[in-house]
Amino acid sequence: MTLVTLAQALQPALTGGYAVAGLVTLGWEDMRAYVAAAEAEGCPVILQAGPSCRAHTPLPILGKMFRHLAENASIPVVAHLDHGYTFEECQEALDSGFTSLMYDGSRKPLNQNIDETARIAEMAHNAGISCEGEIGFVGYADGENSAGTDPEEAAKFAAESGVDAMAISVGNVHLQQDKEGGLDMQRIRAIEALTTVPLVIHGGSGVPVAQRTELATSSKICKFNIGTELRMAFGAALREAVNADPSRFDRVTILKETHDPLVAATRNVLRAFGPVNKG
Incomplete structure (x- = not known):
């Protein structure tokens, strides 16, 4: 069994100069392809269940x-x-066997976000699993605007x-379909100068590949969430x-043909985050 917590996946990345991909899942076909790609690349992978998946x-x-995928995988897998x-949603995930809980209080005032995230972190740690929080709201393409993370608030x-x-807002945007959204390097350096916790980029699909690699290998950013890029590959x-x-009408026959293209697209994503065989 290679099911691990988020901390177990990210702490080696923090010291080893690479990042781990948090891959947004929507169903069995994509999560199975993501694990197959990670096995082919010899790296850990984080399977993520977001709001649309849970709906x-x-x-x-x-x-x-x-957990089934993790138990049969040769590489570390985070649920x-x-x-x-x-x-209540975080408690249900814990009870359902997840090994990491991300609580998003980024729309709330700082002290409320801290208090509520701390409650989730305590719950997670008491159960032997991990917690991710977000400081500085990460917006959406053609939707809500981002609110950049203040370094002093991030430290607090x-x-x-x-x-x-800790997920941060440094020019990243959810649901971006191109790779033209370069991140604010100055803000990233200011945040990591005041913190020791592994940092997370949500909306990683919009980050240019070269910058993903640069940050994965030379900063405290240890996790990039990738969703839109791979949803586009699956859709194509x-x-x-x-x-x-x-x-043809049999969906099993049709869906089988998405597997190899999605594995190939996922392998390309994984290669950008540092040396292979790091799992």
């Missing part, structure tokens, strides 16, 4: 799916709740919340499979 599949089922918004949040990883493969034979 489609209940947390207890997702926990079993993640991670992405953007948990309530204590890291020290008082007890998180194992699915569209091609459907259009190849309009008479």
